[in-house]
Amino acid sequence: MEMEIDELVREYATAPVLASQLPDKIKGTIDTMDLREDKRGRKCLFMRLRTNEGTTVIKYTPSMLPILGKAFKDLGFTKVSEVIGCTFLFERKATPRGFPRHFPVKLISRPGSGEGEEIEEI
Numbered sequence: 251m252e253m254e255i256d257e258l259v260r261e262y263a264t265a266p267v268l269a270s271q272l273p274d275k276i277k278g279t280i281d282t283m284d285l286r287e288d289k290r291g292r293k294c295l296f297m298r299l300r301t302n303e304g305t306t307v308i309k310y311t312p313s314m315l316p317i318l319g320k321a322f323k324d325l326g327f328t329k330v331s332e333v334i335g336c337t338f339l340f341e342r343k344a345t346p347r348g349f350p351r352h353f354p355v356k357l358i359s360r361p362g363s364g365e366g367e368e369i370e371e372i
Contacts, residue, residue, distance in 0.1 A: 266305050266306050267303050267304035267305065268306065269307070269308045269352060270349070271303075272303055272306060272352065273303075274341060274342040275340070275341050275342075276301050276303070276339075276352060277302060277337060277338075277339055277340075277358060278299040278300060278301045278306075278337065278338060278340050278352075279299065279300045279336065279337040280297060280298070280299055280333050280334055280336055281298040281299065281305070281334070281335075282297070282298040283333070283334065284298075288309065292311060294309050294310060294311050294312065295309070295310040295315060297310065299340075299352075308351060308352055313345065313347050314345050314348070314351055317345060317353060318351075318353060321353045321354050325354060325356070326357075335360070336360050337357075337358040337359045338354035338355070338356060338358060339354070339355055339358060340352035340353060340354055340355065341353060341355045
């Protein structure tokens with residue numbers, strides 16, 4: 251892991267922000283995406299996202315994965331590894347079952363491309 255100590259402390263030593271407490275529109279950078287079992291034994295995707303409000307982890311259940319996959323494909327992505335480190339505009343949207351989740355709706359920047367374009371109103 252190549253990271254400054256200050257970044258490690260700032261990003262990982264604080265409690266994550268609950269996704270349910272975030273605004274409906276957020277700007278976020280994807281740190282990690284992991285498939286693992288949740289408490290109920292379902293294989294879910296856990297996305298670690300850095301936002302202006304802090305770091306959050308968003309869980310996508312199996313019924314939400316097709317929606318997330320379509321969102322990434324609509325933005326031109328074909329591999330999970332391509333979205334790591336990218337910054338997106340996320341919007342909270344309804345899902346077929348369960349609670350609404352934040353889904354990517356616009357690519358803001360890719361890793362190494364600088365800050366990218368500004369979002370008018372979030």
